[in-house]
Amino acid sequence: MNGLRLPSNCADTDDGMKCAIEVNNLCVSYRGKDGRSIQAVQNLSFSVGQGEVVGFLGPNGAGKSSTLKSMMGFVQPKSGECLVFGEPSWSESSRSRIGYLPEVAMYYPHLNPLETLTLYGELQGLRGQRLYTQAMDLLNLVGLGKSTRTLNRQLSKGMLQRVGIAQSLLGSPDLLVLDEVTSGLDPIGRQELREIMLDMRRHGTTIFFSSHELAEVEMLCDRILIIDQGKLVDEKHVGNLKSNLRKFSLCYLGAPQSEGALTNSTTGITTARFDSKPELIEAIAQVQSAGLEVLDVVTEEGSLEQYFIEAIQEAA
Amino acid sequence: MNKILIWRALARGVLLESIRRKDLWVVAILGFIIVCSAGALGFFGMSGLESFAKDLAASVLGGFSTILAIVTTGRLMPEETKNRTLYPLVARPISRFDLLFGKFLGGVAVAWISFLILCALTALALSIFGVKMEPIMLQYVMLKMMGLVVVCAVSLMLSTLMTPSAAVTMSFVILFGSSMLSRGLLMAFSTADPGVAPFYRVINGVLPQVSLFDIGGRAANTNWRLVPLWVIGALATYMVLYSAAMLSLSWAKFRRQAL
Numbered sequence: 001m002n003g004l005r006l007p008s009n010c011a012d013t014d015d016g017m018k019c020a021i022e023v024n025n026l027c028v029s030y031r032g033k034d035g036r037s038i039q040a041v042q043n044l045s046f047s048v049g050q051g052e053v054v055g056f057l058g059p060n061g062a063g064k065s066s067t068l069k070s071m072m073g074f075v076q077p078k079s080g081e082c083l084v085f086g087e088p089s090w091s092e093s094s095r096s097r098i099g100y101l102p103e104v105a106m107y108y109p110h111l112n113p114l115e116t117l118t119l120y121g122e123l124q125g126l127r128g129q130r131l132y133t134q135a136m137d138l139l140n141l142v143g144l145g146k147s148t149r150t151l152n153r154q155l156s157k158g159m160l161q162r163v164g165i166a167q168s169l170l171g172s173p174d175l176l177v178l179d180e181v182t183s184g185l186d187p188i189g190r191q192e193l194r195e196i197m198l199d200m201r202r203h204g205t206t207i208f209f210s211s212h213e214l215a216e217v218e219m220l221c222d223r224i225l226i227i228d229q230g231k232l233v234d235e236k237h238v239g240n241l242k243s244n245l246r247k248f249s250l251c252y253l254g255a256p257q258s259e260g261a262l263t264n265s266t267t268g269i270t271t272a273r274f275d276s277k278p279e280l281i282e283a284i285a286q287v288q289s290a291g292l293e294v295l296d297v298v299t300e301e302g303s304l305e306q307y308f309i310e311a312i313q314e315a316a
Numbered sequence: 317m318n319k320i321l322i323w324r325a326l327a328r329g330v331l332l333e334s335i336r337r338k339d340l341w342v343v344a345i346l347g348f349i350i351v352c353s354a355g356a357l358g359f360f361g362m363s364g365l366e367s368f369a370k371d372l373a374a375s376v377l378g379g380f381s382t383i384l385a386i387v388t389t390g391r392l393m394p395e396e397t398k399n400r401t402l403y404p405l406v407a408r409p410i411s412r413f414d415l416l417f418g419k420f421l422g423g424v425a426v427a428w429i430s431f432l433i434l435c436a437l438t439a440l441a442l443s444i445f446g447v448k449m450e451p452i453m454l455q456y457v458m459l460k461m462m463g464l465v466v467v468c469a470v471s472l473m474l475s476t477l478m479t480p481s482a483a484v485t486m487s488f489v490i491l492f493g494s495s496m497l498s499r500g501l502l503m504a505f506s507t508a509d510p511g512v513a514p515f516y517r518v519i520n521g522v523l524p525q526v527s528l529f530d531i532g533g534r535a536a537n538t539n540w541r542l543v544p545l546w547v548i549g550a551l552a553t554y555m556v557l558y559s560a561a562m563l564s565l566s567w568a569k570f571r572r573q574a575l
Contacts, residue, residue, distance in 0.1 A: 030574070072407055074575040096409035106400040108329065110336030122325035123408040151336070167404055 018086045020175050020206035021048040021071065026080035028066045028230075040066035042230040043080070048208055048223075050174075053201050055217035055238075056210040058227035059312060064210040065103055067227070068179050072100055084175060096125070099173030103180045103210075105164030109153035113144050113163045116152060117170060124171040138166040143192060157184040165193060169200075176200060178209035182216055194220060214304045218242075224304075226311050233315035238304075245302025248280040249273050254292035258283055269295060322410050323418040330422020331429070334388065343430045346380050347437035354441035366447050367536050373438045374456060374532025381431040382526075385464050386487040388430075389423035389471040393570070394480040402575055412571050420472050420563060427464045432457075455543050456535040462555045463529025467491055469562035470524050476566045476573075495527035524558060 028041040041063040048054045058064050069075045071082045073090025084094040107116050117135035126134060139148050142162040152160065161184040168176060176197075182190050190213075197207055197220055211217055217224060218238060226234040250272045256263055261272035274280045280297070287294055334340065350373065357369055393416070396402040405415055435457055439449060470491060474483040498520055505516040528551060534540045 069575070072403075074403065074406060076572055076574065092409040092411065095407065098407065100404070100407035102400065102403040102407075104400050105404075107404070108333055108401055109399075110333045111329070115332065119325055119329045120404060120408060123322055123405065123410050125409070127321070164404070 018050070019047045019083070020050045020052070020085060021046075021089075021208060022081075022083040022086075023047065023067070023071070024081050024083075026067065026070060026082060027078040028063070028070050028075055029078045030066075040230055041070065041077075044227070044230065044232055045080075046225055046232060046235065048206060050206055051201075051204045053197070053207040053220055053222050054209075055221040055224045056208060056227065057212075057214070057217065057224055057308060058210075062227045063230040064227060065179055066230075068177060068210060071177060072098070096171070097174040099168035099170065099176045101164050101168040101176075101178045101181060103183070105161050105184075107152045107160060107163055107167075110151060112147075112149050112151050113139055113155070113166070114148040116163060117167055120167045121170050126171060134170065135166075138169050141169075141196065142166045143189070158186055158189055161185055162189065165196070169196075173205065175206045175208065178207070178211075181209050181211060182213050190216065214308060218304045226308065226315075228312050228315045231315070234311045241304070241307065242301070245304070245307055247273060247275060247300040247302060248277065249296075249298040249300065250280060250283050250287070250294065251296040251298070252287045252292045252294045254287075254290070257286050257290055257292070319414060322414050323421050326405075326415065326418025327422035327425055330392065330419060331425050334422075334426045339384075339388065339426065340430060340433070343380075343384065343433050347434055350376060350434065350438050351441040354438070354445060357445070369442060369445075369447055370453075371533055371536035373442060374530075374536055377431070377434050377438060378460060378530055378532055380434060381427065381460065381464060382467055382491060383488075384430045385423070385427035385467045386471045386484055386491065388426045389420070389468040390475045390484040390487055391480045392419045392423055392472065393475050393566075394483070397575065406575060413567050416472070416476075416566055416570055417563065420468060423468045423472060424465055427468055428461055431461065431464060450535070452531070452535045452540055452542055455548070456531050459529045459531055459543070459548070459551060462551060463526045465555050466524050466526055466529070466558050466562075469559035473562040473566045476569045491524060491526055494523045494525060497523055498525065498527070525554070528554070 024045050026041055026044040027039070029037045029039050032038045044063070044067060056064055056067070066075065070077050071084070071089045073088075073095070082089040085097055087094040089095075089098075107113075108119075111119070114135055117138065118131060121131040121135055136145075136148070139145055142165050144159060144162050144166065147155065147159065152163065155163065165181075168178065182193060185193060194216065201207060201220075207220075221238050223235070223237050224241070225232060226236075252270055252272075253268055254270060256270050256272070258272050261270050263270040272283055274283060284294060284297070353376075354369065354373070396405070396419075406412065439453075443449070467487075471483065471487045474486050474490075477483070478486065501516045501520040501523075505513050505520070508516060531543060
């Protein structure tokens with residue numbers, strides 16, 4: 001399972017392996033305050049392979065939480081289906097394989113983290129010493145080892161989020177569904193969470209999470225899905241995306257050798273920008289054959305944030 | 317997965333929350349008031365007032381325990397939704413019925429414990445002043461506990477249909493007014509047209525007959541014999557059927573509710 005990645009349309013591969021998540025033509029609507037129906041998700045289709053880490057991105061109100069709620073069976077879809085490991089996502093058997101972290105993590109204020117995890121663990125089917133050991137291990141993992149007996153209402157927002165993360169990991173789920181996972185966490189908490197997620201990924205856990213923290217997404221994800229106004233507007237593998245976003249600049253002394261190159265009239269330095277490495281190599285060869293001196297080659301890593309904004313604007 | 321373990325875990329959560337929220341402090345305060353009242357009665361002498369004291373104690377116990385049961389159970393599910401504690405629960409591999417039933421059992425446990433604490437304090441206060449407790453008082457306690465199950469089921473059902481405050485108000489109206497309403501409906505039935513009369517009977521059948529479980533007045537009267545077993549059996553059947561109907565209605569509303 002280590003590092004296993006399946007193509008995005010991974011349903012029933014040759015070796016019989018199934019998708020972790022399969023969403024087909026999902027439509028979710030709500031009744032607004034004025035009684036009108038609001039389409040939160042429209043004909044959304046995507047799939048996530050087992051062992052993949054997929055980021056689910058979109059602006060506020062794009063339909064991310066509605067999709068996740070529908071996947072968890074909290075909301076009945078108007079049409080379409082969500083399958084988790086080949087079974088309807090609302091079924092008990094599929095939910096026994098999912099660890100879920102809600103967007104706003106709230107836990108019983110008068111219970112402590114250990115009691116909270118014990119309650120959820122029992123509902124997950126864990127019992128006795130095994131449950132106690134796992135709950136303590138998870139609380140230590142998320143940095144709450146010293147606060148196991150502090151009431152939840154006395155914990156900070158970030159600490160509650162850690163309780164939430166711990167409860168989502170109970171029972172070693174095969175799929176983690178995390179809604180706005182880093183909200184409320186301080187930088188140290190984020191780094192610790194990143195480590196946990198990377199570790200889960202190493203162990204073959206499929207992770208599907210929504211986030212506004214694009215740097216996090218860039219570091220963790222194999223693939224991103226961008227949703228806007230309830231529709232999927234883009235889907236990219238992060239590795240490919242990074243290389244696509246990379247830009248190159250070539251600085252040389254002399255007259256422009258290619259279209260779009262700009263020359264500083266004071267210094268006489270020409271700067272040319274290229275979208276790909278072959279174009280850059282070709283330009284260097286051209287400059288050198290013209291007998292000009294190459295001064296510098298600069299690589300600029302494009303940002304996912306810029307790409308995200310452009311994708312949303314393009315969709316709009 | 318073992319359903320009983322799921323229900324037990326949920327019920328224990330409700331009980332623990334209730335204890336930590338100091339809900340049972342209310343019971344302690346009420347118990348203190350009962351003890352003080354009994355003390356005041358005892359100060360003036362209990363002689364000849366034993367039946368009155370027991371009748372009063374049973375009425376106070378019945379009223380307080382019903383109020384506590386309504387307030388505790390009526391806010392169970394709405395608070396889960398309002399506080400967003402519902403999501404991590406429903407994300408577990410349990411059905412929504414299991415969730416509802418576990419919460420219901422928790423509500424019943426809180427109502428029973430509160431009632432038993434009040435009973436113990438009342439019995440202690442009365443015994444100090446030499447008031448004897450007959451075996452029928454034990455039957456009163458048992459039947460009242462069965463009645464509290466019906467109270468909790470009605471409150472839980474109403475709380476899935478309306479806002480918590482509306483559910484609590486409606487529960488008070490229905491549960492405290494049911495005996496009065498029943499009397500009115502039976503009178504209306506006896507005087508109504510034959511075509512309309514069954515309608516009153518149906519309404520009367522739908523109303524929770526919690527007064528059937530309250531033998532406080534009779535228990536206070538020492539001349540009353542023990543309630544026959546078949547009556548207790550019939551009341552237990554009524555409790556199970558009525559509570560099952562209420563839980564089914566709650567589940568019908570909750571099972572597809574968007575969260």
